[in-house]
Amino acid sequence: MPDKMMPDHWGYVFAAYGFAAIAFGGYWRHLARRSRDLLSRRRGKEGGAA
Amino acid sequence: MITAAGLRKSFARTPVIDGVSLEVPAGTCLVLLGPNGAGKTTLLRILATLVRPSSGSLTVAGVDALRSPEAVREAIAMVAHGSYVYEDLSALENLRFWATMGGHDASEGRLLAALSQVELEAVAHERARTFSSGMKRRIGLARVALGRARLLLLDEPFTGLDRQGRKWLSEFLLAFKGGGGAVVLATHSFEGALGVADRIAILAGGRLVLDQPAADLSRDDLRRLYDDLTEGSPR
Amino acid sequence: MTAYGRRAWIVLWKDLLTERRSKESLNALFFFSLLLLFLFQFALGPDRERLQAALPGLLWLGFVLAGLLGLGRVFIAERDNDCWEGLLLTPGDKSAIYLGKLLANFVLMTVVEVVLVGLFGVFYNVDLWGVLGPLAVVLFLGTVGLSAVGTLFAAMTAQVRARELLFPVLLLPVQVPVLLATVSATQIVLGGQPLAEAASWLKLLAGADVVYLVIGLLTFEFILDA
Amino acid sequence: MRTRALGWLAGLALLAGLAVAFGYAPREAAQGNVQRIMYLHVPSILTAYLAFGLVLLGSIGYLATRGKAWDRLAASAAELGVLFTGVTIVTGSIWGKPTWGTWWTWDARLTSTAVLFLVYTGYLLLRGMVDEPERRGRYAAVVGIVGAANIPIVHFSVKWWRALHQPSTILGPEPSPIAAPIATALLVNWVAFTLLFVYFLARRIEIARLDDGAVDA
Numbered sequence: 001m002p003d004k005m006m007p008d009h010w011g012y013v014f015a016a017y018g019f020a021a022i023a024f025g026g027y028w029r030h031l032a033r034r035s036r037d038l039l040s041r042r043r044g045k046e047g048g049a050a
Numbered sequence: 051m052i053t054a055a056g057l058r059k060s061f062a063r064t065p066v067i068d069g070v071s072l073e074v075p076a077g078t079c080l081v082l083l084g085p086n087g088a089g090k091t092t093l094l095r096i097l098a099t100l101v102r103p104s105s106g107s108l109t110v111a112g113v114d115a116l117r118s119p120e121a122v123r124e125a126i127a128m129v130a131h132g133s134y135v136y137e138d139l140s141a142l143e144n145l146r147f148w149a150t151m152g153g154h155d156a157s158e159g160r161l162l163a164a165l166s167q168v169e170l171e172a173v174a175h176e177r178a179r180t181f182s183s184g185m186k187r188r189i190g191l192a193r194v195a196l197g198r199a200r201l202l203l204l205d206e207p208f209t210g211l212d213r214q215g216r217k218w219l220s221e222f223l224l225a226f227k228g229g230g231g232a233v234v235l236a237t238h239s240f241e242g243a244l245g246v247a248d249r250i251a252i253l254a255g256g257r258l259v260l261d262q263p264a265a266d267l268s269r270d271d272l273r274r275l276y277d278d279l280t281e282g283s284p285r
Numbered sequence: 286m287t288a289y290g291r292r293a294w295i296v297l298w299k300d301l302l303t304e305r306r307s308k309e310s311l312n313a314l315f316f317f318s319l320l321l322l323f324l325f326q327f328a329l330g331p332d333r334e335r336l337q338a339a340l341p342g343l344l345w346l347g348f349v350l351a352g353l354l355g356l357g358r359v360f361i362a363e364r365d366n367d368c369w370e371g372l373l374l375t376p377g378d379k380s381a382i383y384l385g386k387l388l389a390n391f392v393l394m395t396v397v398e399v400v401l402v403g404l405f406g407v408f409y410n411v412d413l414w415g416v417l418g419p420l421a422v423v424l425f426l427g428t429v430g431l432s433a434v435g436t437l438f439a440a441m442t443a444q445v446r447a448r449e450l451l452f453p454v455l456l457l458p459v460q461v462p463v464l465l466a467t468v469s470a471t472q473i474v475l476g477g478q479p480l481a482e483a484a485s486w487l488k489l490l491a492g493a494d495v496v497y498l499v500i501g502l503l504t505f506e507f508i509l510d511a
Numbered sequence: 512m513r514t515r516a517l518g519w520l521a522g523l524a525l526l527a528g529l530a531v532a533f534g535y536a537p538r539e540a541a542q543g544n545v546q547r548i549m550y551l552h553v554p555s556i557l558t559a560y561l562a563f564g565l566v567l568l569g570s571i572g573y574l575a576t577r578g579k580a581w582d583r584l585a586a587s588a589a590e591l592g593v594l595f596t597g598v599t600i601v602t603g604s605i606w607g608k609p610t611w612g613t614w615w616t617w618d619a620r621l622t623s624t625a626v627l628f629l630v631y632t633g634y635l636l637l638r639g640m641v642d643e644p645e646r647r648g649r650y651a652a653v654v655g656i657v658g659a660a661n662i663p664i665v666h667f668s669v670k671w672w673r674a675l676h677q678p679s680t681i682l683g684p685e686p687s688p689i690a691a692p693i694a695t696a697l698l699v700n701w702v703a704f705t706l707l708f709v710y711f712l713a714r715r716i717e718i719a720r721l722d723d724g725a726v727d728a
Contacts, residue, residue: 009609010544023598134366150292446640
């Protein structure tokens with residue numbers, strides 16, 4: 001395109017989207033792991049009490 | 051003065067107070083006996099609005115203590131493990147501070163009179179840093195004497211007091227009761243406590259295992275009951 | 286005087302008396318300020334122009350560092366002999382205690398600041414006499430802002446483990462606006478410009494002070510509460 | 512499982528957001544494709560503000576009622592606020608490198624966002640250092656209220672400070688008036704981020720509830 005004022009820098013765009021994906025995905029996995037741990041611990045306790 | 055029902059308090063899943071109900075009418079003294087770790091201090095702190103119970107109801111001086119603790123604080127005075135003494139202030143200055151904070155008369159004559167009641171007038175102008183723990187305890191008692199409290203909560207008040215001090219404290223408590231005030235006194239030693247008690251309760255493992263009028267119990271009965279009831283609970 | 290005023294006053298009286306009697310710590314705070322002066326000098330080198338330009342920032346950095354060490358002091362004495370508990374059991378509006386502590390901190394900070402400003406004037410050869418009035422206004426507003434949040438957070442962190450770490454971590458980010466405003470205003474004042482030039486900064490400071498004070502008065506009871 | 516449905520919805524919305532950001536929105540004239548980073552950057556800061564607003568709400572609610580649910584709301588929202596602020600700062604920084612030629616500049620918005628990040632990181636650190644749940648809730652609530660009240664003060668002070676030291680025009684291309692397709696793409700992504708936030712919040716609160724239950728029950 002002739003009207004380019006700036007080069008495209010796709011690398012930066014992908015870096016930004018990649019970072020966001022890692023951050024949100026990582027947080028999602030962190031949440032999943034914690035809730036699984038808590039649920040299994042609770043079940044373990046209930047099992048122990050029964 | 052106090053009506054408590056079903057008080058419970060847990061710290062990190064462990065119940066410390068496990069369903070305590072008690073009644074302390076005006077003009078009487080309840081002595082709480084129990085080994086260390088039985089929950090005496092926690093119970094006293096609940097009554098003093100310092101700890102919120104997990105469940106149960108508590109009325110102090112006609113006020114719901116859980117809903118409006120601020121109104122209850124007008125009516126109570128506490129002598130706890132900590133003496134509320136500032137090390138860098140003199141005995142007199144300590145009293146002036148607490149009397150002013152409590153909204154009481156803080157004139158020098160009044161403060162000195164309270165100090166002489168606990169026999170500290172000789173050291174009125176000395177820094178508390180040099181005092182023994184018994185002397186600090188006595189400053190705490192003088193602080194109570196300055197106020198207009200109707201309910202007095204005492205945690206191990208006899209520690210650090212000599213024979214003279216114990217006698218003074220017993221007289222003070224009797225006079226306090228005579229004026230229509232109520233007293234709750236927690237201790238693990240029988241000495242001194244029995245002279246002022248109208249009712250005796252034994253706390254073990256967070257429960258009241260005995261709650262009887264003091265007149266019904268002789269010292270030997272009490273000693274035997276105490277040993278039976280607190281056996282196996284943590285010391 | 287009302288009961289509220291008497292309570293605030295007796296807290297102020299008690300804290301200042303305590304501070305005066307444990308002189309060595311106040312002296313250490315002055316000595317610390319003096320050390321800061323030397324360190325700034327070494328860090329920036331002997332270039333006078335550069336020092337002059339950085340002076341307002343250094344001055345306030347010094348105050349903030351002194352505040353980090355000094356603002357928590359009025360709560361240390363409360364930890365001995367369970368005095369916290371005694372304060373909690375006093376009837377009436379707990380914000381009177383906050384007000385007393387805040388005033389004590391304000392007085393302490395002002396004393397340290399006056400000494401530090403004097404030392405700056407001597408060591409960095411700044412003529413302060415001409416700008417004393419405007420400088421006092423900036424110092425006053427900035428110190429109120431620093432003490433208002435500082436007193437609130439110091440009360441909180443006095444009862445938390447890793448107090449020395451947590452207090453700055455909480456206080457410093459919140460103090461960014463106060464720092465920006467005071468440094469900018471000090472720059473204007475030391476540059477010999479009239480105080481009106483700094484009016485927008487002073488308004489911002491005054492507004493921030495009011496917000497911090499109101500929040501402090503309203504929330505202090507929750508920090509003290511059982 | 513309402514939460515799970517919300518998760519799928521958020522995932523679909525994010526995919527739609529991606530499609531709109533790369534497929535529908537045109538290449539911005541002045542900044543080129545780098546501008547597409549804005550579809551991440553702007554929704555995440557808006558979400559962060561929503562989160563900090565909820566921290567304020569939860570804090571006030573907790574102090575007023577002492578209901579643990581309020582404290583869980585404040586704590587969960589604060590964690591998410593820090594996450595979204597972090598994404599905002601990093602994506603802003605990645606955008607800044609090609610646009611301004613530097614990873615970091617003390618631009619007014621960047622600076623005030625960084626201050627927010629620090630304030631609420633302090634909030635989370637405080638929560639980590641008080642073990643007693645009731646006291647932790649009270650202290651955190653006070654910091655949550657101070658932090659929220661401070662947001663406008665930070666905003667103005669940093670803005671004026673920038674104006675004083677450096678005119679903002681030299682920082683880079685002025686944002687041109689936003690074209691309609693770009694606005695649409697921003698809106699779609701904003702909705703997607705809000706859904707993602709609500710999903711995360713629901714799960715985080717659920718975890719906090721399980722945690723509390725393990726301690727008190």
